[in-house]
Amino acid sequence: MSNKNNEEPVYVNKQGLRLDGRKVDETRKIKITSGVLPRADGSCYLEWGQNKIIAGVYGPREALPAHTQDPTKANVNFVYRMASFSVPDRKNPKPGRRDIEISKVCGEAFEKTIFLEKFPNAVIDIYVEILDSNAGSRVAAITAASVALADAGIPMRDMVAAVAVGKAGGHILVDLNKDEEDASDAVDMPMAILPSTEEIVLLQMDGVITKDEWTKAIDLGLKACKKVYELQKNALKEKYIQAESSKENKVE
Amino acid sequence: MSKRLVVPGELVSEEAKRTGDYVYSQNGKIYAACVGLVNDESPVADVVPLRGKYIPKINDIVIGIVKKEEFSGFMIDIAAFYPSFLSKKEFRYSLRPGEVVSVRIEDIDETHEAKISDVRTQQGGTVLTITPVKVPRLIGKSGSMLEVIKKGTQSLIVVGRNGRIWVKGGDINLLKKAIEKIENEAHLSNLTQKMEQFFIENPAKITESLAQNETDQKRRLYE
Numbered sequence: 001m002s003n004k005n006n007e008e009p010v011y012v013n014k015q016g017l018r019l020d021g022r023k024v025d026e027t028r029k030i031k032i033t034s035g036v037l038p039r040a041d042g043s044c045y046l047e048w049g050q051n052k053i054i055a056g057v058y059g060p061r062e063a064l065p066a067h068t069q070d071p072t073k074a075n076v077n078f079v080y081r082m083a084s085f086s087v088p089d090r091k092n093p094k095p096g097r098r099d100i101e102i103s104k105v106c107g108e109a110f111e112k113t114i115f116l117e118k119f120p121n122a123v124i125d126i127y128v129e130i131l132d133s134n135a136g137s138r139v140a141a142i143t144a145a146s147v148a149l150a151d152a153g154i155p156m157r158d159m160v161a162a163v164a165v166g167k168a169g170g171h172i173l174v175d176l177n178k179d180e181e182d183a184s185d186a187v188d189m190p191m192a193i194l195p196s197t198e199e200i201v202l203l204q205m206d207g208v209i210t211k212d213e214w215t216k217a218i219d220l221g222l223k224a225c226k227k228v229y230e231l232q233k234n235a236l237k238e239k240y241i242q243a244e245s246s247k248e249n250k251v252e
Numbered sequence: 253m254s255k256r257l258v259v260p261g262e263l264v265s266e267e268a269k270r271t272g273d274y275v276y277s278q279n280g281k282i283y284a285a286c287v288g289l290v291n292d293e294s295p296v297a298d299v300v301p302l303r304g305k306y307i308p309k310i311n312d313i314v315i316g317i318v319k320k321e322e323f324s325g326f327m328i329d330i331a332a333f334y335p336s337f338l339s340k341k342e343f344r345y346s347l348r349p350g351e352v353v354s355v356r357i358e359d360i361d362e363t364h365e366a367k368i369s370d371v372r373t374q375q376g377g378t379v380l381t382i383t384p385v386k387v388p389r390l391i392g393k394s395g396s397m398l399e400v401i402k403k404g405t406q407s408l409i410v411v412g413r414n415g416r417i418w419v420k421g422g423d424i425n426l427l428k429k430a431i432e433k434i435e436n437e438a439h440l441s442n443l444t445q446k447m448e449q450f451f452i453e454n455p456a457k458i459t460e461s462l463a464q465n466e467t468d469q470k471r472r473l474y475e
Contacts, residue, residue, distance in 0.1 A: 041303075041305065042303065059305075060305065060333055061333055062333055062334060071363060113260075115276075115285065118307075119333065119364070120362070120363045120364065121333070121334075121363050121364075122333045150259055150260055150286070150287050151287070151303060152303060152304075152305075153286050153287065153301050153302070153303030153304025153305065153385065154286070154304075155260075155274060155285040155286050156260040156261070156285060156286070157260065157261060157276065157278075157283070157285065158260055158261030158283075159259060159260055159261055194261065195261065196261045196262075196283070197278075232259070233259050233262075236259050236287055237257050237259065240257055240302065240439050241257070
């Protein structure tokens with residue numbers, strides 16, 4: 001609580017703008033670049049507000065040790081790690097309870113969309129490294145990993161688009177930043193969907209929320225996810241369109 | 253012929269078409285399963301992928317590298333998820349680890365492990381790589397692109413479907429540049445004409461004679 005008088009800041013002012021000048025249904029600025037790691041099968045660099053994330057996908061490749069192999073489908077090995085310098089106080093680089101939980105739920109979100117049955121006995125490794133974080137890093141990690149998977153050419157039913165919704169100061173907000181997450185009545189609800197079917201593949205929540213607020217939050221979240229999906233699509237297509245236009249210049 | 257760029261989950265066709273590779277159908281509509289190109293005028297709904305690993309298919313010719321010799325056969329890396337096993341029953345010549353062979357995929361079991369046959373050793377030469385999904389572009393319609401490249405570089409070329417290319421003789425540096433160009437521009441049309449132009453601008457500089465290669469190959473037959 002940065003406020004000296006111990007008063008809650010005004011999370012949404014009379015003009016309907018938030019602490020950082022965003023509207024209630026507006027996400028932070030998102031920048032996605034695909035294919036950044038030459039040695040990975042697929043990769044993605046993402047900036048989401050202050051969050052900076054790099055994701056690399058390797059595989060499908062032989063799952064080792066052999067007892068982890070599943071002859072009916074491939075395994076998804078999602079590894080979420082925060083760099084020690086990604087938070088204000090140094091984070092112990094040893095994977096903690098939180099890293100392991102996020103790795104598990106994010107991996108399960110991707111199990112829903114990848115055609116795993118095409119790659120028996122194989123493993124698909126997704127490594128996500130958080131270089132800088134400011135609330136909502138797990139949804140950013142999912143968004144980046146989804147682009148990296150598509151960049152690796154792994155067959156998928158759909159992309160996975162994710163966004164966090166929540167409550168601060170009695171208002172339902174999209175994509176909370178750290179200040180809003182620290183509100184006394186804060187609710188944080190990360191969600192990930194398959195955009196074409198609106199199927200929810202990840203939904204977590206902490207805090208107290210009423211049923212009406214929950215419905216409103218889900219609606220706002222779905223709309224925001226669709227916007228994230230458009231950005232993912234553009235990032236993947238950009239690379240090929242760029243190559244095309246540079247080619248045309250060369251011919252002239 | 254217009255081609256459309258799609259990402260996973262994007263609609264390929266609303267009509268009931270025959271489905272090809274890298275698509276799936278849901279509620280009577282056909283969706284893309286990977287990043288690739290769609291030709292809307294084609295009678296088959298399929299996506300030509302722009303990225304991806306090699307998935308073995310029956311009757312593919314691939315370039316393999318011998319990994320190790322075992323009591324009853326050889327382990328051969330064909331750049332799939334698993335190395336393939338070649339029994340000494342079927343192949344009575346000896347192979348050394350690191351040797352390059354071209355093989356035909358005879359059969360694939362339900363775990364995508366490939367059974368291989370028609371082994372031919374490739375003596376000498378170099379192995380280059382290309383993204384496996386771009387191999388059809390390297391070969392072109394009924395081998396047209398490959399003809400252009402062979403003529404342009406004067407090299408002996410064996411293209412494996414797994415993205416490995418065995419080359420010998422001719423201007424290898426020029427060939428590397430040509431392959432890189434194809435890899436970068438695989439999603440564009442009229443690539444064969446562009447490559448013809450490329451070879452006119454960059455003629456091959458031959459240092460090694462092809463005749464030498466042919467004698468090498470003949471010698472190998474008697475070994």
